[in-house]
Amino acid sequence: MALLCFQSLRMLRSGIRCMSQNAQLVSLTVNDKTGVATLSLQRPPVNSLNLELLTEISSALTEATDNNSRGLILTSTNDGVFSAGLDILEMYKPNLDRVKEFWTKLQETWIKLYQTAYPTVAVINGHSPAGGCLLALSCEHRIMVKNFTIGLNETRLGIVAPPWFIASMVNVIGQRQSERALTLGHMFTTEEAKNVGLIDEIVQNKAEGTTQAEAFIQKFAKIPFQARSLTKTWLRNKTVESLVKNREDDLNMFLQVVTQPNAQESLGHYIQSLKNKATK
Ligand SMILES: CCCCC/C=C\C/C=C\C/C=C/C(=O)SCCNC(=O)CCNC(=O)[C@H](O)C(C)(C)COP(=O)(O)OP(=O)(O)OC[C@H]1O[C@@H](n2cnc3c(N)ncnc32)[C@H](O)[C@@H]1OP(=O)(O)O
Numbered sequence: 416m417a418l419l420c421f422q423s424l425r426m427l428r429s430g431i432r433c434m435s436q437n438a439q440l441v442s443l444t445v446n447d448k449t450g451v452a453t454l455s456l457q458r459p460p461v462n463s464l465n466l467e468l469l470t471e472i473s474s475a476l477t478e479a480t481d482n483n484s485r486g487l488i489l490t491s492t493n494d495g496v497f498s499a500g501l502d503i504l505e506m507y508k509p510n511l512d513r514v515k516e517f518w519t520k521l522q523e524t525w526i527k528l529y530q531t532a533y534p535t536v537a538v539i540n541g542h543s544p545a546g547g548c549l550l551a552l553s554c555e556h557r558i559m560v561k562n563f564t565i566g567l568n569e570t571r572l573g574i575v576a577p578p579w580f581i582a583s584m585v586n587v588i589g590q591r592q593s594e595r596a597l598t599l600g601h602m603f604t605t606e607e608a609k610n611v612g613l614i615d616e617i618v619q620n621k622a623e624g625t626t627q628a629e630a631f632i633q634k635f636a637k638i639p640f641q642a643r644s645l646t647k648t649w650l651r652n653k654t655v656e657s658l659v660k661n662r663e664d665d666l667n668m669f670l671q672v673v674t675q676p677n678a679q680e681s682l683g684h685y686i687q688s689l690k691n692k693a694t695k
Contacts, residue, residue: 434482435475440468442492443475450485451632452533453625457492461499464546466513468502469520476527485640486632487531489554490538494621497539497563498547503689506574506673507682518669521546522662525579528553529655532644534632538624539614544568544602545576552583555647556631557614558624564602565613571600573681575672577665579658586654588612 435443440458445451454475456462464472479487491497505517528535528550537551539559548565551557559565567584569576576584576597585593592611595601608614618624635643658665672678 435471435478438471438475441471441475443478445479445482445484449629449633450483451488451629452479452482452484452486453488453490454479455490455492456498459493461496462491462493462547463499463502463504464521464550465502465505466517466520469517469524473520473524473527476524476531480532484533486534486536486635488536488538488625488628488632489528489550490621490625491540494540494560496541496547497537497543497565498550499542500545500547500549503572503682503686507679507686509673511670514670514673515666518666519662522658522665525549525553525583526655526659529583529651530648532640532647534635534643536628536631538621538628539563539565540621540624545572545580549580549583551614552587556616556628558616558618558627558631559605559608559614560620560624561605561617563605565605565608566600566602567597568600568602570598572685574678577669579654579665582654582657584613586651 430447431444432447433442433444434452435441440456442455442457444453446453454472456468456472458465458468462468476487501521505514534556535554536556536558537554539551539557541560542563543551543565545568548567551565567576567580569580581593581597584597588596588611596603596611603611603613605614605617609617616627618627
């Protein structure tokens with residue numbers, strides 16, 4: 416409690432204000448001087464995206480809009496893992512009602528993040544496989560700390576990246592590079608990701624990443640907000656519409672693929688291999 420008060424006091428002095436008071440799995444703060452919001456994922460141990468975390472991310476994105484944020488930095492409180500992607504336990508031997516809600520919330524969160532009116536920057540301060548990579552790809556600018564990995568590795572798990580995951584990557588690195596990376600399930604090192612254009616900047620640590628992210632958002636200070644946001648909408652509309660118009664089909668396809676016995680078997684082996692690794 417004392418620590419909380421001390422932290423709040425320190426944040427107030429530096430002009431950082433806490434939003435989303437009820438959130439537990441994310442923290443949303445805003446810098447009152449710049450209007451830039453920071454959304455930090457904080458679901459231990461690895462920010463895997465389960466229904467509850469997705470719900471909080473989605474609410475925080477709306478809150479940042481309602482608060483007229485000038486920009487948003489997406490990052491993790493865990494220096495080591497940005498996000499481990501979708502929580503595999505949501506997809507392994509799933510409860511049908513819950514897994515439907517989970518996928519629908521994932522769709523909603525991606526649609527919101529992909530279309531925010533404000534500029535978005537991912538400060539990728541750790542590994543970022545699959546769904547973690549999707550979050551980063553949905554931002555307008557990616558800054559990554561050295562010595563980590565990022566990519567859409569679904570094929571390695573015996574599952575498939577849905578078309579909107581694929582489109583998000585194609586829009587950033589193009590068809591040829593995406594085809595090679597996705598079919599192999601390749602995880603890029605920070606250096607490789609920079610070379611292929613998957614990330615825009617390499618930094619030494621999160622603090623440097625945050626400074627660079629603020630500088631990126633500051634570039635838009637003199638660009639009229641609505642002109643910028645409408646341009647972004649039109650640039651991204653085709654990609655988003657392809658999901659918006661087919662959400663039900665996308666959900667059914669996901670359920671069909673993920674409940675296949677061979678997909679369940681692959682997920683089961685994968686969970687076991689992660690657990691074995693963790694106990695070594
Ligand atoms: C139109 C529709 C098309 C149909 C599509 C159908 C299906 C596909 C659907 C969706 C696509 C899928 C997207 C995904 O995001 S799948 C998830 C992919 N993620 C990964 O492969 C990452 C796995 N994790 C790791 O590689 C590592 O954990 C790490 C992120 C590099 C971090 O390493 P670190 O050493 O720091 O941690 P540990 O490995 O020791 O892990 C700690 C702890 O966390 C558990 N864990 C890790 N990742 C996940 C996860 N994604 N979900 C759930 N749990 C995870 C791990 O098992 C350990 O648990 P323990 O209990 O042992 O402590």
